[in-house]
Amino acid sequence: MNTSPAELSRNFKEVFSQLASGVCVVTFWRDGRLHGFTATSVTSVSMNPLRVLFCVAQTSESYDYLKPGSVIGISILTADQRTLSDRFASKVAVGAYDDVRIAENVQLAPVIEGALGHLTARVGEHIPSGDHMIMLCDVTSAQASSDGIPLLYCRRTYHSLHHSL
16 A cells, blocks of 8 residues: 555654643743743653753744753643643744743743743754754753643643543
């Protein structure tokens, strides 16, 4: 059975739409103002050194601000922060996030107040992969909260946990 490239692409997207993922927002300072994007592909990589990765399209405006050495924040969103996920998933003008509340107890990188967890990291290695770039980042701080339940994304919509299995 021959599958066209367009059909294979649609099938690929459909397969990965079935994978439930936690929702994170990657944030950084852009010209002195908060900026960032929603990511469902944040992954822990290593314990020594502490390292995470996420992927970003090379055509993304955010990509230009993620140079090696740049400081970023990663916030794991709660189910109550769905609107923030939607906002950071859209292209916006500089200054559009000025009203987003940033946690005060985290240094260097901005992270979203009230999130389930925060990481700050320094962008390290970039690994090209097709039309995206894999960003390896060295973690500089980590803080978890036990308040709230995680926001999940699966089948092109949001979900939350109702109970433990």
